Structure formats: structure tokens, C-alpha cells
Amino acid sequence: MSPAEQWAANQKFLDRAIARGDDIRLATPAGQAREGSSYERELQYLTSKGYRPSSDGTRMIPGG
Amino acid sequence: MSASIPPEAVDPEVLRLANELRDRGYSIVRERYDAASFGDALIVLEFDTSLVRLVRDRGQWFVELSCGGVDDWFAPVAWHNALVGPISPAETLSFSAQAQLLPADLPRIQVACDTLAPDSQVLEELRSAREHRAAARREMPPS
Numbered sequence: 633m634s635p636a637e638q639w640a641a642n643q644k645f646l647d648r649a650i651a652r653g654d655d656i657r658l659a660t661p662a663g664q665a666r667e668g669s670s671y672e673r674e675l676q677y678l679t680s681k682g683y684r685p686s687s688d689g690t691r692m693i694p695g696g
Numbered sequence: 697m698s699a700s701i702p703p704e705a706v707d708p709e710v711l712r713l714a715n716e717l718r719d720r721g722y723s724i725v726r727e728r729y730d731a732a733s734f735g736d737a738l739i740v741l742e743f744d745t746s747l748v749r750l751v752r753d754r755g756q757w758f759v760e761l762s763c764g765g766v767d768d769w770f771a772p773v774a775w776h777n778a779l780v781g782p783i784s785p786a787e788t789l790s791f792s793a794q795a796q797l798l799p800a801d802l803p804r805i806q807v808a809c810d811t812l813a814p815d816s817q818v819l820e821e822l823r824s825a826r827e828h829r830a831a832a833r834r835e836m837p838p839s
Binding site for chain 1: 751753754755756758771773788789790791794826827829830831833834835836837838839
């Protein structure tokens with residue numbers, strides 16, 4: 633799967649979760665995202681959709 | 697480089713940094729490759745009290761440093777922010793750009809590692825630098 637295809641699949645997954653208003657559990661705390669990583673891109677995408685990290689950094693929550 | 701990581705999985709920039717580190721006295725103390733998990737890989741090099749790890753995650757390589765006895769890893773930009781001065785979070789530092797910080801910063805990092813305790817001020821500054829940079833970068837549009 634190419635990087636573009638990977639991102640499209642990730643975005644589809646995230647869009648479904650966003651549409652449901654789900655909290656998204658993070659395997660790595662948001663504050664430890666590696667710079668330029670796919671994970672950071674996912675966090676940026678969620679942030680652009682109004683998500684914010686929970687106070688303990690372990691979840692992204694809508695409108696938080 | 698051990699045969700356990702396929703040569704095609706190792707970017708030339710990664711090989712260049714690993715070779716430079718070995719020229720500076722570092723030796724590989726751990727190496728792992730997981731073909732079943734997107735080809736994720738890990739190489740850890742050690743010299744005295746400082747540790748450098750090269751991580752392949754979802755096909756991307758990253759470099760991070762730690763010290764013996766410290767259970768946390770930090771990118772070169774976090775070390776630079778803590779020990780030298782800030783670099784704007786608006787600038788996305790590639791593997792190559794992060795690696796280029798190391799020749800100048802490595803002596804400072806090694807000195808810091810010689811005295812770094814789990815409750816030290818430097819460790820707090822590293823964690824703070826990483827957290828603040830990540831928070832600022834989250835506000836940027838996805839690239």
C-alpha cells in the first residue's frame with residue numbers, strides 16, 4: 633500500500649469516528665508524537681476537525 | 697548493519713548516520729525487525745552513558761536519544777531546544793535535518809547524560825520541549 637493509499641484508509645477510519653463523535657484512544661500520548669510521522673498527521677487532522685487531547689493525553693476528544 | 701534488517705528497509709540517510717555514530721565510538725547493542733508489522737525496525741547504539749535509537753515506524757525512520765537509566769527518548773530537536781535554544785515548531789525537521797543537529801549537539805548530550813538523573817532539570821526541560829513542540833505542531837494543517 634502506498635503512503636497515499638495508507639493515508640486515504642486512515643482518513644476514512646478517522647472520518648467515521650468523527651461522524652460518530654467518538655473519543656479516540658491513543659496508543660502513544662499526543663505530546664509524544666514523532667515529528668513528520670503519520671501519527672502526527674492523524675493528530676493534526678483530528679485537531680482540524682475540532683478534536684483536542686484529553687487532560688491526560690491518552691485520548692482525542694471532540695470539541696474538548 | 698545486521699542481516700536481520702533487510703538492506704532495502706534502511707534508508708541511505710539512516711545508514712550514513714549509523715556509520716557516523718560508529719565512527720564516534722557508538723556500537724549497536726540492539727537490533728530488531730518485524731516484517732509482520734509494516735517492516736517496523738529498531739537499532740539502538742550506545743556510547744558511554746548515551747544511547748541513540750533509529751526507529752522505523754510505518755515505513756518512516758526517526759532518530760531519538762536517551763541516557764542510561766532514563767526511561768524516555770527524545771528527538772534531536774528536543775535536545776537542541778533544551779540544551780542550545782529553540783527551533784521553531786513550524787519547521788518540520790526531517791530525519792536528515794534531525795540527524796544534522798547531532799554532530800554539533802552530541803558532545804553536549806553526552807555531558808548531560810553523564811549527570812542526568814530521573815528527576816533532573818534537563819529531563820524536565822526535554823519533556824517540556826517535546827510537549828510544547830507537539831502541541832504547536834498539532835495546530836498545523838495535516839501535511
